[in-house]
Amino acid sequence: xxxxxxxxxxxxxxxxxxxxxxxxxxxxxxxxxxxxxxxxxxxxxxxxxxxxxxxxxxxxxxxxxxxxxxxxxxxxxxxxxxxxxxxxxxxxxxxxxxxxxxxxxxxxxxxxxxxxxxxxxxxxxxxxxxxxxxxxxxxxxxxxxxxxxxxxxxxxxxxxxxxxxxxxxxxxxxxxxxxxxxxxxxxxxxxxxxxxxxxxxxxxxxxxxxxxxxxxxxxxxxxxxxxxxxxxxxxxxxxxxxxxxxxxxxxxxxxxxxxxxxxxxxxxxxxxxxxxxxxxxxxxxxxxxxxxxxxxxxxxxxxxxxxxxxxxxxxxxxxxxxxx
Amino acid sequence: xxxxxxxxxxxxxxxxxxxxxxxxxxxxxxxxxxxxxxxxxxxxxxxxxxxxxxxxxxxxxxxxxxxxxxxxxxxxxxxxxxxxxxxxxxxxxxxxxxxxxxxxxxxxxxxxxxxxxxxxxxxxxxxxxxxxxxxxxxxxxxxxxxxxxxxxxxxxxxxxxxxxxxxxxxxxxxxxxxxxxxxxxxxxxxxxxxxxxxxxxxxxxxxxxxxxxxxxxxxxxxxxxxxxxxxxxxxxxxxxxxxxxxxxxxxxxxxxxxxxxxxxxxxxxxxxxxxxxxxxxxxxxxxxxxxxxxxxxxxxxxxxxxxxxxxxxxxxxxxxxxxxxxxxxxxxxxxxxxxxxxxxxxxxxxxxxxxxxxxxxxxxxxxxxxxxxxxxxxxxxxxxxxxxxxxxxxxxxxxxxxxx
Numbered sequence: 001x002x003x004x005x006x007x008x009x010x011x012x013x014x015x016x017x018x019x020x021x022x023x024x025x026x027x028x029x030x031x032x033x034x035x036x037x038x039x040x041x042x043x044x045x046x047x048x049x050x051x052x053x054x055x056x057x058x059x060x061x062x063x064x065x066x067x068x069x070x071x072x073x074x075x076x077x078x079x080x081x082x083x084x085x086x087x088x089x090x091x092x093x094x095x096x097x098x099x100x101x102x103x104x105x106x107x108x109x110x111x112x113x114x115x116x117x118x119x120x121x122x123x124x125x126x127x128x129x130x131x132x133x134x135x136x137x138x139x140x141x142x143x144x145x146x147x148x149x150x151x152x153x154x155x156x157x158x159x160x161x162x163x164x165x166x167x168x169x170x171x172x173x174x175x176x177x178x179x180x181x182x183x184x185x186x187x188x189x190x191x192x193x194x195x196x197x198x199x200x201x202x203x204x205x206x207x208x209x210x211x212x213x214x215x216x217x218x219x220x221x222x223x224x225x226x227x228x229x230x231x232x233x234x235x236x237x238x239x240x241x242x243x244x245x246x247x248x249x250x251x252x253x254x255x256x257x258x259x260x261x262x263x264x265x266x267x268x269x270x271x272x273x274x275x276x277x278x279x280x281x282x283x284x285x286x287x288x289x290x291x292x293x294x295x296x297x298x299x300x301x302x303x304x305x306x307x308x309x310x311x312x313x314x315x316x317x318x319x320x321x322x323x324x
Numbered sequence: 325x326x327x328x329x330x331x332x333x334x335x336x337x338x339x340x341x342x343x344x345x346x347x348x349x350x351x352x353x354x355x356x357x358x359x360x361x362x363x364x365x366x367x368x369x370x371x372x373x374x375x376x377x378x379x380x381x382x383x384x385x386x387x388x389x390x391x392x393x394x395x396x397x398x399x400x401x402x403x404x405x406x407x408x409x410x411x412x413x414x415x416x417x418x419x420x421x422x423x424x425x426x427x428x429x430x431x432x433x434x435x436x437x438x439x440x441x442x443x444x445x446x447x448x449x450x451x452x453x454x455x456x457x458x459x460x461x462x463x464x465x466x467x468x469x470x471x472x473x474x475x476x477x478x479x480x481x482x483x484x485x486x487x488x489x490x491x492x493x494x495x496x497x498x499x500x501x502x503x504x505x506x507x508x509x510x511x512x513x514x515x516x517x518x519x520x521x522x523x524x525x526x527x528x529x530x531x532x533x534x535x536x537x538x539x540x541x542x543x544x545x546x547x548x549x550x551x552x553x554x555x556x557x558x559x560x561x562x563x564x565x566x567x568x569x570x571x572x573x574x575x576x577x578x579x580x581x582x583x584x585x586x587x588x589x590x591x592x593x594x595x596x597x598x599x600x601x602x603x604x605x606x607x608x609x610x611x612x613x614x615x616x617x618x619x620x621x622x623x624x625x626x627x628x629x630x631x632x633x634x635x636x637x638x639x640x641x642x643x644x645x646x647x648x649x650x651x652x653x654x655x656x657x658x659x660x661x662x663x664x665x666x667x668x669x670x671x672x673x674x675x676x677x678x679x680x681x682x683x684x685x686x687x688x689x690x691x692x693x694x695x696x697x698x699x700x701x702x703x704x705x706x707x708x709x710x711x712x713x714x715x716x717x718x719x720x721x722x723x724x725x726x727x728x
Contacts, residue, residue: 012636023633029706057708059708077707078706079670079707079708079710081630081631081633084633
């Protein structure tokens with residue numbers, strides 16, 4: 001939130017001129033009939049995607065030359081907002097002249113980019129990207145019908161954010177590699193969740209199979225487990241600085257029991273570890289003296305030096321011992 | 325021709341209101357709390373505005389009408405203060421409201437739920453209103469407040485406030501009504517209904533934006549929302565917005581004088597528009613009976629034409645209308661009121677609200693009828709759902725997995 005965000009702009013002002021033009025006068029709106037196709041020896045494909053009940057639905061018509069698998073004619077009908085109509089129109093346009101196999105490669109992002117007035121400025125506001133997604137899905141549906149295969153066979157990855165076409169694999173990898181902790185970071189790094197926001201968490205415009213909040217939580221849990229395993233390995237290998245806090249406490253207590261406590265007890269005293277705090281430069285061990293050690297003159301000089309030196313020697317040079 | 329039919333969102337400021345306000349920007353600009361003559365010079369005008377407010381809603385001298393910045397503030401004030409007074413510092417824990425309130429009530433209720441308050445959201449019937457007997461069954465001994473709008477912003481449907489107020493009175497429960505869509509559109513007589521708190525907003529009845537009011541029956545105790553000076557008897561701090569108070573007083577006076585006659589004129593235009601659209605277009609319907617609707621409002625649903633698409637074409641025709649459905653705002657959801665009254669999900673994405681005012685002319689109505697029918701024809705030609713197209717060889721369209 002900042003100065004430029006204080007007043008939300010008009011949604012329509014964020015549409016490109018191409019979107020506006022196609023909304024007012026779509027070039028490829030209409031139907032292709034069986035009679036037309038029969039006359040030319042083409043195969044008619046009619047595919048629906050979306051649902052009026054969702055607020056967006058599209059019907060795609062293709063006339064395909066079966067000799068070359070080329071889409072000769074492409075038309076659409078659409079129930080939807082300006083973005084849905086304009087992106088359906090552009091999607092139909094992009095299909096013309098392509099083989100069915102190549103048309104499947106057209107994504108909603110291709111459609112949105114084709115609707116831009118200039119390459120750097122999005123054609124629609126972020127929340128409207130969702131309306132261009134079904135333009136991509138309906139192509140897969142049409143291609144599936146033509147080729148006699150299930151449309152899911154065109155997806156080799158699980159897409160979590162359809163607006164930005166970000167896959168589950170990519171999300172998991174980016175979260176791990178960059179140690180991402182928040183959804184905002186995930187969106188900054190991947191653009192997932194930056195458009196219609198349905199994929200962020202349940203309760204958005206559409207129910208999704210995967211949500212960013214769950215993916216982030218799962219990957220973070222996996223990362224924590226991996227860290228724990230690494231720490232456990234470190235503990236067994238004696239790598240003090242890589243140990244978990246509990247392992248560090250155990251290791252310090254062990255050294256104290258083996259090499260320090262007996263001398264303190266001989267003088268009627270003792271000590272206990274209160275806390276351990278890690279920082280980039282030091283591992284601070286807070287201790288409290290007990291019995292005769294408490295108030296003893298050397299507890300802040302010789303005894304303290306001996307404890308710290310022993311822990312440094314046996315565990316880490318980064319250790320500082322701080323009596324409280 | 326430019327036609328503004330979004331008067332439930334906001335209204336044009338009546339030129340007479342503007343004229344009444346102007347001196348208080350430039351000539352009589354003193355702080356009314358100042359002791360010198362520059363400040364006290366505004367007192368007669370503020371007093372006049374207060375009298376205009378009391379008269380317009382027939383409030384008694386024992387009641388308070390406190391100027392606020394808007395109805396959102398008034399609604400927040402009531403809900404949050406009842407929470408403090410009756411729930412945090414009392415033995416109640418329950419608020420009753422409806423599913424179709426304005427977001428300033430619904431969002432505040434959701435906030436209060438996060439604070440541990442139990443909130444019941446009453447459902448509406450197929451006319452889009454909550455019936456009084458429905459309210460009766462949800463009030464418990466723990467209910468601190470009932471908050472029900474007087475008229476709905478999207479449908480114009482008028483709620484049974486008189487009966488509900490009586491139920492609340494019998495049960496000893498405070499009753500608040502958000503009357504933003506009622507004041508200035510239908511008679512509001514607070515001697516005729518039992519209401520403890522009532523929110524109003526000037527810009528809904530040809531007054532300026534940025535000024536509202538809260539009616540408080542019998543000066544009921546209510547912790548202030550804004551603490552500060554002793555303005556408005558210590559009930560609402562902040563220097564009095566003199567020009568806007570003057571404007572609100574003038575606007576409510578103009579809106580409520582001879583209101584029955586004004587209603588009849590607006591209703592005639594509204595009915596003519598509605599009749600023409602229903603007669604000239606197939607597969608359209610309007611929500612709620614006309615008799616129980618604010619006389620300026622039509623919520624019309626057009627099978628096969630998505631709301632924003634329709635709004636786009638109307639805007640191209642220089643007609644300002646509104647839709648609460650899917651793509652008209654950043655919210656992609658269907659129209660919640662339409663869903664609540666049982667419309668199917670497709671229809672819930674098609675609602676267009678046309679709201680007239682006393683400034684709407686017959687020529688404008690004619691123009692809207694013509695433009696509206698043209699837009700429907702164009703968009704239905706594009707529509708995948710309305711066009712009489714051949715069945716899909718691949719089967720039916722995907723099921724919607726939308727959340728509600």
